[in-house]
Amino acid sequence: MADSAQAQKLVYLVTGGCGFLGEHVVRMLLQQEPQLRELRIFDLHLGPWLEELKTGPVQVTAIQGDVTQAHEVAAAVAGAHVVIHTAGLVDVFGKTSPETIHEVNVQGTRNVIEACVQTGTRFLVYTSSMEVVGPNVKGQPFYRGNENTPYEAVHRHPYPCSKALAEQLVLEANGRKVLGGLPLVTCALRPTGIYGEGHQIMRDFYHQGLRLGGRLFRAIPASVEHGRVYVGNVAWMHVLVARELEHRAALMGGQVYFCYDNSPYKSYEDFNMEFLGPCGLRLVGTHPLLPYWLLVFLAALNVLLQWLLRPLLLYAPLLNPYTLAMANTTFTVSTDKARRHFGYEPLFSWEESRTRTIRWVQAVEGSAQ
Ligand SMILES: NC(=O)c1ccc[n+]([C@@H]2O[C@H](COP(=O)([O-])OP(=O)(O)OC[C@H]3O[C@@H](n4cnc5c(N)ncnc54)[C@H](O)[C@@H]3O)[C@@H](O)[C@H]2O)c1
Numbered sequence: 001m002a003d004s005a006q007a008q009k010l011v012y013l014v015t016g017g018c019g020f021l022g023e024h025v026v027r028m029l030l031q032q033e034p035q036l037r038e039l040r041i042f043d044l045h046l047g048p049w050l051e052e053l054k055t056g057p058v059q060v061t062a063i064q065g066d067v068t069q070a071h072e073v074a075a076a077v078a079g080a081h082v083v084i085h086t087a088g089l090v091d092v093f094g095k096t097s098p099e100t101i102h103e104v105n106v107q108g109t110r111n112v113i114e115a116c117v118q119t120g121t122r123f124l125v126y127t128s129s130m131e132v133v134g135p136n137v138k139g140q141p142f143y144r145g146n147e148n149t150p151y152e153a154v155h156r157h158p159y160p161c162s163k164a165l166a167e168q169l170v171l172e173a174n175g176r177k178v179l180g181g182l183p184l185v186t187c188a189l190r191p192t193g194i195y196g197e198g199h200q201i202m203r204d205f206y207h208q209g210l211r212l213g214g215r216l217f218r219a220i221p222a223s224v225e226h227g228r229v230y231v232g233n234v235a236w237m238h239v240l241v242a243r244e245l246e247h248r249a250a251l252m253g254g255q256v257y258f259c260y261d262n263s264p265y266k267s268y269e270d271f272n273m274e275f276l277g278p279c280g281l282r283l284v285g286t287h288p289l290l291p292y293w294l295l296v297f298l299a300a301l302n303v304l305l306q307w308l309l310r311p312l313l314l315y316a317p318l319l320n321p322y323t324l325a326m327a328n329t330t331f332t333v334s335t336d337k338a339r340r341h342f343g344y345e346p347l348f349s350w351e352e353s354r355t356r357t358i359r360w361v362q363a364v365e366g367s368a369q
């Protein structure tokens with residue numbers, strides 16, 4: 001693929017290309033992949049910003065479609081050299097049913113794999129998640145672990161269950177013969193908590209802080225480390241993996257890679273303050289202001305309220321037993337596997353990631369006034 005004879009010859013498909021991560025992958029591909037001839041963007045909801053991309057040298061094809069519909073996926077995949085499958089239902093707040101999460105994340109991924117096999121697409125990059133590993137239901141810490149660190153990955157929540165099943169399907173599909181007889185090459189990227197421009201939960205915390213008079217209240221001990229990675233670096237990893245899969249198929253096929261960069265190890269709340277602080281918010285308390293048992297109680301109460309109110313409205317607050325466990329369990333990554341296997345170095349330094357995210361929050365602030 002590196003031959004100059006093949007310059008501007010490649011067709012890529014990004015599923016979920018209008019999501020938070022997907023948009024960054026799309027923009028990164030257009031900036032950093034000189035061999036791109038056509039970029040297909042497949043999503044349930046197409047963003048208006050796609051229009052501005054259509055004036056460049058690469059043909060941008062927007063496809064409104066549903067990954068749960070095998071025929072729609074097959075039509076989008078046909079003729080693509082590489083598929084980057086980021087589409088998924090990211091729901092840890094009980095907004096959607098477990099069945100729907102399974103349908104989109106697991107059956108949707110199965111449809112993508114089958115479409116590759118049936119139409120002859122050889123390279124598939126899957127956006128998995130740290131949650132495929134943990135934190136597990138026992139709340140055991142994963143302290144600066146890597147892809148080989150032993151950890152009991154046991155889940156009950158529909159979202160991590162679905163991501164784990166989908167990842168397994170993708171890895172097992174590595175080596176399957178696609179139309180034409182050549183082997184499918186797959187791999188999975190596992191981001192930790194992604195942050196950056198477009199991060200909805202950061203926006204929610206920001207607005208919550210504004211409603212509380214510029215304050216947020218510490219709920220989680222500062223000593224609990226939570227892994228975070230900048231969206232631009234996650235997108236860059238996807239671009240690199242997609243590019244290198246053909247050249248290093250034997251090494252990279254069937255592999256998993258955590259997504260990492262130089263973002264500091266901090267608690268979830270302290271990390272958010274790196275951006276919300278410069279935007280005028282203050283985190284009150286050096287220790288959690290409420291005892292942990294009370295948070296557990298409030299989280300359980302939210303589940304009950306969600307269930308009681310379901311016939312009337314969707315009550316989906318940030319705090320529930322699962323999100324509390326996630327925020328309250330150390331889970332951080334320290335690895336260089338991506339560097340060793342495909343030469344990954346973060347494209348954005350921590351300072352730049354931070355500055356970009358702060359600028360984005362400030363713009364959100366401007367637009368909210
Ligand atoms: N946000 C994070 O912190 C994080 C961390 C680890 C992994 N991930 C994974 O990264 C991927 C992208 O997550 P995100 O945070 O950008 O979420 P997102 O919700 O912003 O983006 C997901 C996109 O998928 C699309 N989509 C959903 N259902 C679809 C369907 N049935 N058919 C077609 N498209 C559909 C949505 O419209 C959306 O544009 C997901 O697979 C998620 O599991 C996210």
Ligand SMILES: C[C@@H](CO)CCC[C@@H](C)[C@H]1CC[C@H]2[C@@H]3[C@H](O)C=C4C[C@@H](O)CC[C@]4(C)[C@H]3CC[C@]12C
Pocket residue numbers: 090092128129130131192193194201219220268269318319322323324326327
């Ligand atoms: C107890 C609250 C007091 O402030 C804090 C609640 C925070 C939670 C809403 C978030 C804590 C950890 C987050 C998750 C994590 O960063 C990794 C994720 C993986 C990814 O695949 C999807 C998003 C998420 C589940 C992310 C969601 C929000 C948290 C649970």
